[in-house]
Amino acid sequence: MKKIFHKISTFSLALLVLLSTVSFTVxxxxxxxxxxxxxxxxxxxxxxxxxxxxxxxxxxDISKKDCCNDVEVIVEGQDDLKMSFHTLxxxxxxxxxxxxxxxxxxxxxxxxxxxxxxxxxxPFLIRDIQKLHETYLI
Numbered sequence: 001m002k003k004i005f006h007k008i009s010t011f012s013l014a015l016l017v018l019l020s021t022v023s024f025t026v027x028x029x030x031x032x033x034x035x036x037x038x039x040x041x042x043x044x045x046x047x048x049x050x051x052x053x054x055x056x057x058x059x060x061d062i063s064k065k066d067c068c069n070d071v072e073v074i075v076e077g078q079d080d081l082k083m084s085f086h087t088l089x090x091x092x093x094x095x096x097x098x099x100x101x102x103x104x105x106x107x108x109x110x111x112x113x114x115x116x117x118x119x120x121x122x123p124f125l126i127r128d129i130q131k132l133h134e135t136y137l138i
Contacts, residue, residue, distance in 0.1 A: 027071070
């Protein structure tokens with residue numbers, strides 16, 4: 001169970017780092033109030049109703065108002081992910097070091113059952129206290 005939880009948390013943190021660093025652009029083409037096309041990776045297709053002024057500037061003309069517009073939404077990812085340990089003050093450094101030390105040792109188990117007094121003999125019994133006072137646990 002511990003290994004499964006560890007793998008799930010590792011995968012979710014890696015996914016979080018990946019999604020926070022990815023930047024992308026969404027381009028959309030509107031004709032009036034109607035969405036004609038949107039694209040994540042390439043250029044958007046237009047509806048063909050854009051007004052092109054190919055006439056020389058010396059001629060007088062009345063140009064039509066363009067009803068189409070392109071909207072570009074840019075989502076920028078995070079570039080600076082590494083926070084330096086030296087920018088923390090002394091109290092924060094001690095807290096981080098103590099937290100990591102206690103967290104790492106939290107899940108560490110003992111390999112065998114260690115009995116610290118197994119090499120020592122019990123003290124010699126001079127008098128049996130229970131027999132002397134005739135007190136017995138039943």
